[in-house]
Amino acid sequence: MTCLQVDAQINKDSLRHNIRLASTDSLRIQALYAYMKATLNDNTSDFEPYLREMVRLSKKTVSKWGLSTAYILSLSYYKNIGNYETALRYGDSAAALLSRDTASGLLLNRGHLYNNRGNLYYSIGDFRKALDDYFQAERIFKQQRFKTIASVYSSIANCFTELSNDQKATEFSDRAVEAAMQFDDPRLLATCLMNKATMLMNIDRYAAADSILSIVWPVVQQLRNTKSLFVYYLNKGDVTAYYQKDSLKALTYYKQSYAYASENHDVSQIAKALVSLAQLKTDMKQADAVTYIDSLYRLADENGMSSLKADALGLYAQWNAQRGDYKKAYAYEREQKALSDSLNSEESRQKISMLEVRFRIENKEQEIAKLKTQDTINRLSIRQKSTLNSILIGGSIGLVIILALLYRNYRNRQKLQLQRITELETEKQLTATEAVLKGEEQERTRLAKDLHDGLGGMLSGMKHAFQAMKEHLIMTPENQLAFERSMDMLDCSIKEMRRVAHNMMPESLVKFGLDTALRDFCNGIQQSGALHLVYQSIGMEQAPAGQTTAVAVYRIVQELIHNVLKHAAASNALVQLSYAEGALSVTVEDNGRGMDIVQRLHAGGMGWQNIQNRVDFLKGTLDIQSQPGRGLSVFIEIPAENQ
Template sequence: MKRYIPIEIQQTFRLSLCILATLLPIAGFSQHLDSLEQVLKTQKLTDTEKMKVLDDLNWFYNSIDADRSIAFGKQGLALARKTGDEKVIATFLKNIGIAYYMDGINDTALIYLEEAKPLVEQLDDYRMQTSVYNAYGNIYRVQSLYGQAIENYLNAAKILEAKNDINGLSLIYSNIGGAYQIMTNYEQALVYFGKAEQLAIKTNDQDGLGSIYVSLSDIALYQGKPLRESIDYAQKALDIFQQTGNRLFENKALTTLAKVYYYHDDYARAEPLAEQAAAEAKELGFDHYIVEALELVSKINFYQGRYARSVELAEEILTIDTTDINPIRGAYSTLMVANAYLGHPQMTRKYAEKYAETIDRYVNETFQGSLSLMEVKYQTEKKEFKIAALEKQRQLHIWLGIAGSVILLIALAFALIRYRLAVSRRKLAEKEAQRLEQEKQLVAVQATLDGEAAERTRLAKDLHDGLGGMLSAIKMNLPQVKGDALLEAVDVTRFQTALGMLDDSIQELRRVAHHMMPESLLRYGLKVSLTDFCTAIPTADFHYFGNEARLPGKMEIMVYRCIHELVNNALKHADASHINVQLVQESDRISFTVQDDGKGFDQERVTEGMGLQNIRQRVHAFQGKLDIFSSREGTEVHVELELTKNEQHD
């Protein structure tokens, strides 16, 4: 027995179509539509009467001539908009959307349904609401968006369950079961088909019951149930549709029964049923049913060795305008293999290329969501047409391509990771080199500052103790040299002047020595030494805030030298009339500011002198931050230094 692959649920018809097909034979149905059109053309109607006729025509043509249905619907919609009747507007929008869906134009169908939905939700008409949800579900189902389709069907079911409308529920449950059937979730499909069957029996919905039996026959065939079960369901459906006179659904049941026999290799029974289904489908004029029946007849002829007839039927399928890629692919497959058996290599090659193009298009259209379904159909066709070697080779190439792509991606990923690691390591190495260079520079600067401080200390000591002592000794000995000698008045004046100059030299020497290394700084710290320094300058004021804890000696010397240099710069270059010095000392930081009201300078155009550069070096040596703000109103220099734990406790 062949392994059956279920064909996707065919065109979904509204409940009204089932009722219409039951109540009106095809001939009577056409006569009824003609009479309605005649009324519209010949009789003078009010707007309300005209909208009613257009609504009927839009609704009745919906399932047999979508273009005419849409045309009548748009006429009615224009008239409804003119009257402003929102319920009628919503009705036409909904019906036009459904007509576009029946015509296979799903995007446009959704546009009309989206416009109808808010209007319908405002109306107290649950049947119209469920009709909209059902239409959404049908559209999403044919678009293979099964999750969204089931969500809309369930929304419709909730409304109908609340209203206890078992007639509508039968159709909705059947649609939910159909969606699960397409997804091959047969357990869930059987649950909903079971519910639908009970309601259809209860409401005596024969057409609905027949449609359910067609689906149950399909599922039993796929699940490998006994042949009798599939045949019984299909035969029950066929009997029902023959009794109700629903020729369209009868044709579907006939094709299903033929398919059951075909997949169980009973060609003698399958062939006449399939031939009958194809002939009746042509009479009805529904392309989808024609294609389905012809495809089945073509396969039956192929497996019985009648390859020429199989080719003829497959070529006929290709002449029919259908958007379903599956029968087209099947026709090309049959034409390829049948021509090979007939000894037509050129035709075989031609249809092999067509088959490959169709497969590629199928893969592109369905992408990931349909890969599993494609694989199942592919495996079936491989067994049906006995071309295992060719297909295995194709499959091998695909897997090799995938494996090669995966390996390439892995290699690229490793290369990318290695590249990023190399870049990261290089950046870390550069940062480390920069850090070491900065430390090296800081060590050099610190050593320079230490040397400068030591040299200043030595010079100050030599000047104060050495040269200062000698000058003091000279001053003490000069009066003794004079003794009792008689000097002229001019000489006495010169002598007194020399003594005065000697006193001034001693005082200046002490001042220079003090500024080179203030004794008050070494003994008492920054506050006392800076107070002494600023007191000696009439235009300078000193302000101190914070605690008076001593800082490390090197830091105190650095702060003192910086302030000393900044004050001297203000005196020499800024022509300042007032200088303000401020020092703030906290437990974890120290900052100082030197501000003057001098002429300032343009920081972008004027290059910093040696004094400012020395200050920057000193501040950076202690990882401090220096900011300069200068304008015509004056200059302000602000320095901040962070204190380490060791420095805080010194």
């Protein structure tokens, strides 16, 4: 491991240590943000627990900055790993949270949201939506005089390049450079200049790109920043190879770019440099070209970079064809084509999936139809290319490819059918659970009413009759004492009957709603002296919770508090009910003995099973945090559509 790798690892360990040392929820949110900001581009699966923890703590402390920042980080993370649908959901959550807030920190967060969501749309090729978000980000960053505006202008220029609007691409590249010059940041200026050079090469203006590189070289040389040097030498190699037609000199530049990428330990940079080196050496028919192709293939395979793997396969085919080994060349070409077709199909599937999510949010039917039409065109184009290639190769090979495609489609249909069956089974289970829970509550309500109206009325009538008899009877002192004791016992029976009836279906829950019922319940526990129980409610005056949801949440809290009283040996507990961004959240915490969560859940107790069934019925999420001796924290979130 090099010194740079060691330093990076030490920094990450230090940031994780800061999270553990945080003494308050607010400090822990800041520590989580610092760690995730430093490791966002690592794209590792252990990033997700930190995101969930930041969301949980931000909701608990009602930190709008923390929650919106966590949503924006989630958008970037899921975009980086290709899960565009989840990324879009987090983007929409952040947009709803920040929609009408003008505080400076939150306004900058809104700018970061638009910028990152624009990057998401750019990644899937929806350049017009990307432009909409980039222009929103530009307006905010310009107002706040925030230097990220230069990067936003570069992104806008890239979109116009993809849309073949060279004039606008050039205009916004110039704006990016002008914006960067307003800040004392040489690296930002160098980045914007080199982005402009890349844009000019994309529209075949190599002479202008070469001039830009000549201007930026003194800045890059003075910075001695390895990432900036990597970009410079890569662009310089492109200009030298494809404009000046000096392949040997271009190789020198590409090798320098590759060396700086390796020093940065940046997989994406290494891959770009290897593609340029391998392609140029193959075009020059140099014998060692295959060494660079091998390195590119291994890098792509180890890091799951499928598009680069397809590039490597294409280079293998070209190299073997140059050597006269047409059999191997043909095999590599077939493998490349299969991988490219798979990538195109997956990209189209992700685009459709993402647009369907947007449709459910915004009802944009025309956009879905347009994208599905484009997907159909793409599929037809792929099929047409397959047919042409099959004709060139021969009828027998074409038959094999067609059979393979049919088999693949058959397998895909089977997978879709199995998925649909699983969804139906889940829906059936939820329906059954709903019926059981509703039946249980109806029976509780009936019994409570019978006890209160029937037995309660009878007992009250008996008490009234005994009191009337007492007025007309002459009793000895002993009989008088026995009569009074009987009357006290009758009073206790009436109170106990009313307590049982109230437990089965609290009157306050029916008349005044969930918030009042839970407050009464917690106050009753507090007044009994069995536990110091604090109840808090946030935003519940806006909550639209229906009777079914209210009863289910009440039973969940009731079960959790009874567990605390029976098992936790706790002295203090907290019940918090909050409603924000259309979601109902329930938090129950205690300072008791805690528990081993895995062991307790595997034990299969009825209490936890009932809680889980009610959460599943509400299509909510259940998060339990506890360790033996450290208390218990239960967090439940119920989405708006299930309230």
